[in-house]
Each structure stands twice: as structure tokens, then as C-alpha cells.
Amino acid sequence: MASVVLIGNLTDYRKYFNLLERELKKENIKIVGALFDNDLRYNVLDGFDIYESLDDVENVEFDYFILLRRYKSIRSELRKMGFKQKVISIRVFRLPNFDFLKYEKLIKNPPSIISRHCWGGLLYHHLGMKFYSPFINLFLLDSDFNKLAKDFSYYIKQELVFDREEYEHNLKRNYPVAKLDDIYIHFNHYNNFEVAKKRWDTRKKRIRYENLFFETTTENAKIAREFDSLPLEHKLCFYWGKSKSPNIIDFSAFMKPSEKGSLGMVVNNTANGKIPYFNPIDLLLNYNYKSRIEHKK
Numbered sequence: 092m093a094s095v096v097l098i099g100n101l102t103d104y105r106k107y108f109n110l111l112e113r114e115l116k117k118e119n120i121k122i123v124g125a126l127f128d129n130d131l132r133y134n135v136l137d138g139f140d141i142y143e144s145l146d147d148v149e150n151v152e153f154d155y156f157i158l159l160r161r162y163k164s165i166r167s168e169l170r171k172m173g174f175k176q177k178v179i180s181i182r183v184f185r186l187p188n189f190d191f192l193k194y195e196k197l198i199k200n201p202p203s204i205i206s207r208h209c210w211g212g213l214l215y216h217h218l219g220m221k222f223y224s225p226f227i228n229l230f231l232l233d234s235d236f237n238k239l240a241k242d243f244s245y246y247i248k249q250e251l252v253f254d255r256e257e258y259e260h261n262l263k264r265n266y267p268v269a270k271l272d273d274i275y276i277h278f279n280h281y282n283n284f285e286v287a288k289k290r291w292d293t294r295k296k297r298i299r300y301e302n303l304f305f306e307t308t309t310e311n312a313k314i315a316r317e318f319d320s321l322p323l324e325h326k327l328c329f330y331w332g333k334s335k336s337p338n339i340i341d342f343s344a345f346m347k348p349s350e351k352g353s354l355g356m357v358v359n360n361t362a363n364g365k366i367p368y369f370n371p372i373d374l375l376l377n378y379n380y381k382s383r384i385e386h387k388k
Contacts, residue, residue: 092118093195096148096176097125099159103181104136107159110184119191123153145172155179180219187383188370194218197376202325203299204375205243207236207307208355209280213362218371225294228280229287230355233309235274237318240305240326246271247298251291253284304375308342308355315339325378329358337380344386 097104097111104111104125114120124140126148131141142148145168156178158165166178177198183189203224204211212227231239239246249271256265259279267284269276278287305323309315310331318328319336328336331343331354345366346357360366366384373379 092121093155093191094121094123094153095155095157095179096123096142096151096153097127097157097159098162098165099125099181100127100129101131102129103159107181107184110181111157114184114191117190117192124148124151145169145174148174157181183219186218186364186371187367189372193372193376197372200302201299202302202304202375203297205240205303205305207231207233209359210306210308210355210362213359214371214375217363218375221297222294223297223299225291225298227290227294229276229278231274231276233307233311233314236307237314237321238274239271240307240318240321240323243303243305246274247295251276251288253288304378308358310354327380329354329361340380340382 104127111120111122115122122137122139124142125136126142126145134141149172153176155176156169156174157180158178159181161180169176169178179194179198183194184191197218198220201220201223204214204226205224206212206226208230209228211224212222215222215224215227251269251271254268254270254275257268257277258264259266262279264282266277266279266281267287269278269284269287278284281287281290303323303325305321305326306328307318308329309318312330312332315328315330315332315334318326319334319338326338328339329342330339331341331346333341342354342358345368346354357366361368362371364371368382368384370379370383
């Protein structure tokens with residue numbers, strides 16, 4: 092059972108009471124206190140203490156802070172005050188079939204998602220997790236991604252260098268394209284290479300090489316088979332077409348014929364929860380690729 096301290100206010104607590112109560116009844120968590128930012132005229136609520144400031148929490152033994160609302164500066168403030176407890180957003184409690192013990196296992200042993208496109212970053216964000224991968228807000232060609240995945244230990248050691256700029260039609264601006272040796276990485280969500288490289292280098296240091304998860308998309312049968320043949324322990328390919336491999340998901344049935352050519356963009360909706368294909372915690376914790384849904388024929 093994890094001991095937690097809530098940060099928010101009484102309105103937030105009422106709003107999320109049932110989500111917290113669910114985990115309390117399962118004895119997954121125990122609330123040992125709360126820091127509420129409104130003027131409360133009592134010291135105890137539902138059996139736990141109400142604190143007036145972070146100074147009051149310094150001598151309390153607990154495992155996690157749970158944020159009941161968005162605070163832009165609270166994480167940095169907690170670090171500056173020396174709190175080593177992890178900070179969890181209440182919004183993850185709203186995930187279907189959420190279980191705090193499973194989530195705790197995941198955040199204690201997070202995978203590094205090596206994703207060909209925005210899917211990995213969206214999934215991290217959906218789960219309220221830090222980015223344990225530099226493959227965030229970018230994309231590679233499916234052929235380049237296969238080359239990267241085949242010799243990942245080599246390519247990830249290469250220095251990221253600027254190559255050129257390309258035009259992003261949706262955002263109506265240029266973005267930087269960089270190289271790792273002979274493969275190209277399109278930083279389509281960045282305005283300039285300097286910022287992209289700074290984020291890349293920072294997140295690269297977080298890679299957990301003992302727990303890598305490779306994800307790609309392709310509409311090319313040869314590239315799908317090639318990716319499936321790579322000796323990667325955890326891998327997943329979204330594909331437009333039939334396949335008998337458990338590592339290749341035929342996603343064509345979940346798309347309209349007019350959407351062909353935009354497979355990656357549609358697949359992104361499995362990461363942000365708009366298409367409830369996976370249980371996201373089970374996906375990253377147990378690499379369970381079993382779908383929650385079946386397409387209407």
C-alpha cells in the first residue's frame with residue numbers, strides 16, 4: 092500500500108473523491124495528509140491531516156504526492172525543497188481499468204519507447220510519465236526506422252547533426268531535419284535545430300537500455316516483415332494489411348479507405364485514448380497487445 096499526500100483544494104477533493112475512494116477500498120493507497128490551498132477551518136478531513144504549507148509535510152513519511160489540479164511550478168518547487176517523492180497527476184486515475192499498484196509498477200520500471208512518430212510521446216503524456224526517450228515530437232521514414240531498430244546501439248551513439256529544413260504544411264512553417272549517420276530524423280514539432288538537439292540530448296540520457304520498446308507504422312508489406320524479423324524483445328508494428336504475426340497489428344479495418352496514407356496519424360489516437368485499442372498500462376507493463384475493441388464490419 093502506498094502512502095500519499097494530496098495537493099489541491101477542497102473543491103478538487105470533492106471532484107475526484109470517488110476515484111480516490113476506489114483505490115482506498117482496494118487498499119492500494121492510504122491518504123496520510125493533504126495540502127489544500129483554500130481557507131479550511133479544520134485540521135482533519137476523512138481521517139487524514141490537513142496541512143497549511145509544504146513545510147508541514149517535511150517530517151511526514153509518505154511515497155507520493157498526488158496533484159488534484161495542474162500546478163505549473165509545483166514540481167520544481169518540490170525538487171527545490173528536497174522532496175524526493177514522485178508526483179502523480181490525478182488524471183491518470185481516470186484511465187479505464189486503472190489500478191494504482193499496476194501503475195506504480197510501471198513508473199518504477201518505465202520503458203524507453205523508441206517510436207517512429209508521435210505515438211510514444213503521446214502515450215507517455217497520456218500516462219502522466221516523464222519522457223524516457225529522445226524519440227518525442229518527431230518522425231522517421233519507415234525504412235530509416237527499420238535501419239535504426241536493426242542497429243540501435245550504434246545509431247544512438249552517433250552525434251545528431253543538422254542537415255536541412257523542410258516545410259510543415261499543417262503548421263505552415265519550416266522545421267529542422269537532422270541526421271544520425273545515414274538516417275534522417277524530422278523534428279516537425281520544433282522551430283529550430285538548437286532547441287530540438289537540446290531536448291534530444293537531455294532525453295537521450297534517460298534511455299533505459301534494459302527496457303526498450305520499439306513501435307512503428309507502415310503501409311509497406313516488405314518493411315513490416317523486415318521489422319517483424321528484427322531480434323527485438325519488445326516490438327509492435329501498426330500495418331495496413333493482414334498479418335499472422337502477433338507483433339503486427341492490421342489497422343486497416345479501423346480506418347476509412349480515404350484515410351490510407353495517414354496510418355500514423357490515426358494510430359496516434361490509440362496512444363492518447365481517443366481510440367480505446369489498448370489498456371495503456373498493461374501495454375507498457377506486460378507488453379499485452381490484445382485489443383479491447385473489435386471493428387464493426
